[in-house]
Amino acid sequence: MCGITGIINLKNESPSRKVLSEMSFSLKHRGPDDEGLFIKNNVGFAFRRLSIVDINTGNQPILNEDSSIVLIFNGEIYNYEHLREELLNNGHTFKSTGDAEVLIHLYEEYKEDMLSKLRGMFSFALYDFKDNKFFAARDRLGKKPFYYTLQSGHLIFSSELKAILKHPSVKKEIDLDSLDLFMSYRYIPKEYCAVKGIKKLLPGHCLILKENSLNIIKYWDLDFSNKTEMSFEEASESVENKIIESVRIRLKADVPVGLFLSGGLDSAMVLNYMSRESAHPINTYSVIFDQKEYSEQKYSAMAAKIFSSNHNEILCVSDINQIFEEMPAFFDEPYADSSAIAYFAMTKVLKNKIKCVLCGDGGDENFAGYDWYNFNDIFYFWDILPHNIKKIFSKLRFGDLKKYLDYAQLSYPLRYLRYVSYFRPEHKNVLYKDEIKYLCGLSLAEKIMENTYYECKSEIETDKHLYCDFKIYLPDDLNVKVDRASMANHIEVRSPLLDHELVEFCASLPSNFKIKNKENKIIFKKIAEKYLPKEIIYRKKQGFSVPLKKWMAGDLGEKAKEIIFRENSACMKFFKKEEILRMFKTHEEGKVNYAGHLWSLLNFELWYSFYMD
Known part of the structure; x- marks a missing residue:
């Protein structure tokens, strides 16, 4: 496994070796075994390697025979031996026995259509000097990351955000839409990024830059509509x-x-x-x-x-x-x-x-293993209940019943979003400072979930929820x-x-x-x-659960307060102190479990101080 990063200068100037080296160094943890730098014309690529396959000859960046194509690659191609044999039969020659060189020859043979042949986890980038084209792609399910930005005449990309932020052209400004998404999901979904102007390449997509025109193309999607007739x-x-x-x-x-x-x-x-x-x-x-x-x-x-x-x-x-x-x-x-x-x-x-x-x-x-898939049946019966029966149930608003009745008033995709969210719109409205409260009206989190839900080609609710999980x-x-x-x-x-x-x-x-x-x-x-x-x-699903509720009521909670309420903290810029104090107090008294909410605020604060200050 590896880290990749690079710069394409759209003004046809040579990228700075110093800047490229700093970008590469920030990814050292992804590849402690080897590093490589390549600069030619307006193209600069850097690579960090963790050696797993082809340890002795798998170094990158890698070039084809006439040095007209350069490639860097993060991941593993599990069918590379079969593809290598196919390419050998077509007259290609190899200097190594690993998967990275297979990719460069696959591109020579099939251009962008190469992606349909790959089986594995990957993000890669290559530059074709004969065609003056930059081509990058990310695997179908998003196992390997790829960030990119187009700023000040540069296309800058990397496995991780931190390398892009090393480039002097990139401004460190928080993207408020992404902040609001984080508060809903606990992470930032889809192409959105916490830093303004930077994006993630979506899984199953590729990126092509040619003649200073950038195009994003979907090369794969998951189809739930073609059902097998097998027993x-x-x-x-x-x-x-x-x-x-x-x-x-x-x-x-x-x-x-x-x-x-x-x-x-x-x-x-x-x-x-x-x-x-x-x-x-x-x-x-x-x-x-x-x-x-x-x-x-x-x-x-x-x-x-x-x-x-x-x-x-x-x-x-x-x-x-x-x-x-x-x-x-x-x-x-x-x-x-x-x-x-x-x-x-x-x-x-x-x-x-x-x-x-x-x-x-x-x-x-x-195989639909999460508990939330079971709620489809509950909501189905709710939806077909006569109106007068619904009115009776609506008056019985206590415990979990109140929560599920609240979900039932929403559309199917928004029921799912509410189930997985910590901060709901009404809570964000109380938490956000007035100057950023307008975000609550944008409903971007809801739009992402609804759009993804309706992109699924199946009409079956379970399939639609599975599709959302695969895509988000x-x-x-x-x-x-x-x-x-x-x-x-x-x-x-x-x-x-x-x-x-x-x-x-x-x-x-x-x-x-x-x-x-x-x-x-x-x-x-x-x-x-x-x-x-x-x-x-058949035992109850547990997952990678941790005793966060207990930790946040104890030493971790005290440490979280120190960090969140320190001088010039990011949380105090964006959120109301009195509401955060209320959540801490209520959690410590055991009245409401706010551990996840407070953990979210703590992680936002730590992230901001590391990346943005």
Whole structure:
């Protein structure tokens, strides 16, 4: 895994080597093993490498035979050996045995159509000097990041925001629309970025710059409309075969490959298939907590024993003050998914001990594993109730019933957004200072969710919610957590359940193969019954939960107050102090759980001080 960055000067001037070197150095954590710089005419590329495949000859930037094309690449192409053989048969010659050189020859052969042939996780950039064209692309599911900006006659791009901010042409100004998105989602979705004028290239898209004209093109989308006519048994067999192949191709590496093992179904099943493909025991790694209600130790140890792995347990202690202030330096934008605490803690302990692991991410998106998919049935019955019955229920407004009745008044996509949001519009209206309160009326968070929901080609509600998760939650929350936490600590994470061929097949499955009568992941659980005890398969989903409520009522909360209320803090520029104090007081008294809200404010403050001050 690697870091890439570069500059295209639109005035045909040579980019500054000093600036390019500073941009590259800011990505050193993504690639401690090697670095490379390339400057020619108006083009400057820089590269940082973490060596996983083709360790001896895989350095970049890489050039074709006549030096007319230069390329830098972050990621892994799992079918590169097959593509290399195809290119050799077409007369191409190679100097290395890795995947990066395959990309440059694929471009020579197929130009932009090369993207349909790639199977893996990637972001890359190349410049074609004969055609005077810059071409960049990001993988279908957004596993690898790509930021870019067009400012002051420069196209500047990078794997991470921090490298772009090293360029003197880039102004550090917060994008208020993105701030409002963060307050709704806990992360910044889609192409939006916390810094004004900078964008993210969307997953499944490519970027072409030619004759100073910039075009963004979608090359892939996920289609839920073409449903398979297979029986449940036939579909189960196909799902399993695709997972087996996906695991097999991700075990190819020139370094040992381990597994992040939670106590859940998905990573346990990945371990099952890894064990079958490997002649040696798999090294597995799990986070455990000293608070039993948050620890999955029992179940991860059970899975490790079943498949005879070399199991390693990493204690995530309750005092996280040594961790949380480090994280914003690596996450680029405001990000407040608290599960990142455990993930970052685990990768930090494993830094310099292992370079490559698999994980179980993707099972919930493929097979409808999240609790929120179950609410479709509840709302369906609400929608068909007679009006007079609805009036009776509306008067019974207590506990969770009040919350769900509030959701029921909204459209389907906005019900989903409310379910996953911490700060709702009415709360933001109280929290925001008057000069930025106008953001509450823009409803950008709602527009993004509604637009994404209606882009789905299926008319089935479960499919539409899955589509939203693949387009918003997966690339902008889950994949950000995995990429930034692992890259901060020199570890490559591979996700076999997010292989795009598997994802496309799962999208073709009828929704009742995935969820029925409030039972999630039906087809995957049936497959798992051949290998795992029901105690693992059918237990309540836990995820990478951390005891944030307790932490925020204790030492972490006190530290958060110091940071949020310090002199010249960003929170005091944008938010009302009295409302934040109220949230702290109410949380400490145990009246309302505001841990997630306060964690969001703390992370915004830490991000702002690191990137914008």
